[in-house]
Amino acid sequence: MESNLRRALVQNEFILHYQPLVNLETGLIIGVEALIRWLHPELGVIMPDRFIHVAEETGLINPIGDWVLCEACRQAQAWCDEGLPPVFMAVNVAPVQFRQSGFIEVVAGALATSGLEPGRLELELTERTVMHDADINMGTLSALHRMGVELSLDDFGTGYSSLAYLKRFPVGKLKIDRSFVNDLETDPDDWAIASTIVSMGRSLRMTVLAEGVEKPEQLTLLRKMGCDMAQGYLFSRPVSAEGMADMLRRQPFV
Numbered sequence: 001m002e003s004n005l006r007r008a009l010v011q012n013e014f015i016l017h018y019q020p021l022v023n024l025e026t027g028l029i030i031g032v033e034a035l036i037r038w039l040h041p042e043l044g045v046i047m048p049d050r051f052i053h054v055a056e057e058t059g060l061i062n063p064i065g066d067w068v069l070c071e072a073c074r075q076a077q078a079w080c081d082e083g084l085p086p087v088f089m090a091v092n093v094a095p096v097q098f099r100q101s102g103f104i105e106v107v108a109g110a111l112a113t114s115g116l117e118p119g120r121l122e123l124e125l126t127e128r129t130v131m132h133d134a135d136i137n138m139g140t141l142s143a144l145h146r147m148g149v150e151l152s153l154d155d156f157g158t159g160y161s162s163l164a165y166l167k168r169f170p171v172g173k174l175k176i177d178r179s180f181v182n183d184l185e186t187d188p189d190d191w192a193i194a195s196t197i198v199s200m201g202r203s204l205r206m207t208v209l210a211e212g213v214e215k216p217e218q219l220t221l222l223r224k225m226g227c228d229m230a231q232g233y234l235f236s237r238p239v240s241a242e243g244m245a246d247m248l249r250r251q252p253f254v
């Protein structure tokens, strides 16, 4: 697997798909999340859950993650240059990648090369990434924030977050993990967790996004809670860059 991943990197076998992030007030796509896929010459499409952990264990996540950042920024700016409605680009950052020395320079480089405004890039970090050595990470988070890059907490609710740190960290968005949204309409506990996250996020003046929205009933409940944004198969599965551009083209300008 490791040598296959190395070859994949050299031979450009990775691609990014994009999934819309929807503003629940306007119904418009205001952001997209970049999601990696591996187009294996013999095995076909390999999903990230099957190779990201190997990439993390071998350290290959650093060059792979750097490629993702550059490619996602390039694509966001290319859409902008085509005159498509402006969206922000959300990029997943693995814990190892976040902690590598020079990560800030990698982000700065991706922005400079692509010409993308820093405010149009959002880095998705998990609670585990951020809370591990919270004091050390604070420095990196602050530096990214000073650059103008947006930060969000991914899979929120599955890790552990110290509420004190949540307040201190320059994180602007909470992404409610899919596991709390799956049975939102039938499980009162999931409903309670989701609505608690929404009200906490609001109190801390953060944007709250619900992941994995598949059913209209879930969307209705999330709207009632005051959730700001949503993502899920109800709107669209992750699609190719061309597919995403078509979706944006069909969307009215704000």
Ligand code: C2E
Residues within 6 Å of the ligand: 019, 034, 035, 036, 047, 048, 049, 052, 065, 068, 092, 093, 094, 154, 155, 178, 211, 212, 213, 214, 231, 232, 233, 234, 238
């Ligand atoms: P994630 O960051 O939580 O990304 C969301 C995942 O949920 C994506 O799976 C997406 O396709 C899936 N999803 C979105 N809406 C729905 C829905 O309505 N129902 C269901 N059942 N699933 C939905 P994907 O693309 O397979 O990615 C899986 C994970 O792999 C991601 O979870 C993320 O942790 C990781 N990953 C993906 N791309 C990258 C990357 O470029 N870098 C790093 N470090 N990790 C990545």
Ligand code: CA
Residues within 6 Å of the ligand: 033, 092, 124, 154
């Ligand atoms: Ca994510």
Ligand code: CA
Residues within 6 Å of the ligand: 154, 155, 175, 177, 178, 211
């Ligand atoms: Ca997530």
Ligand code: CA
Residues within 6 Å of the ligand: 155, 178
């Ligand atoms: Ca997840």
